[in-house]
Amino acid sequence: MKTLWVAVLFVFVGLNVKAAAEPIRKTIWQGTLHLGDNPEQYSNVLSAGMTMQIPCKLDREKKGKLIITARDIQTLLGEGHYAELVAHFEDAGGDSPASELVVETFRIKGDSTNVDIDHTFEFDPAKGLMAPASYYSIRLKVDTFIKFGLWDDFLLKRIDIEQ
DSSP states (O other): OHHHHHHHHHHHHHHHHHHHHSOOEEEEEEEEEEESSOGGGGTTSOBOTTEEEEEEOOOTTSOEEEEEEEEOOBOOSSSOEEEEEEEEEOOTTSSSOOEEEEEEEEEEOOBOSSSEEEEEEEEOTTTTOSSOOSEEEEEEEOOOSSOGGGOOOEEEEEEEEEO
């Protein structure tokens, strides 16, 4: 009987350890927001203009996935819109202003109309950092390194982090 309880306990503890190691997906922003230079294209939706930035907490020790859900991305030219993982640092002595460093840059590219598409990117929150960040943010910017008339307008629907 004692052996059976040890086996049951081992299986139970083993399952909990495995479940704890599974990445957790959390939504850091959700809604409908226009990004681009033509807010009249989506007149019934709030517009962020050409860029937006959302703060988030990340575990520096764990690599993760950034999932950006967007609609109507039509990057016909260029490398795509920018999604940046930004680390923010606070001066411990308080004498200097806060600083930020782009940890990783991803490009959102596609050709979709009236359909929500998940754009998934793997990241390492400690990549290239000499010290832990105070917090992080996700910054999205419209690609403006193409001819002015080809700038893309799209709808941001959700930003998730899996870590």
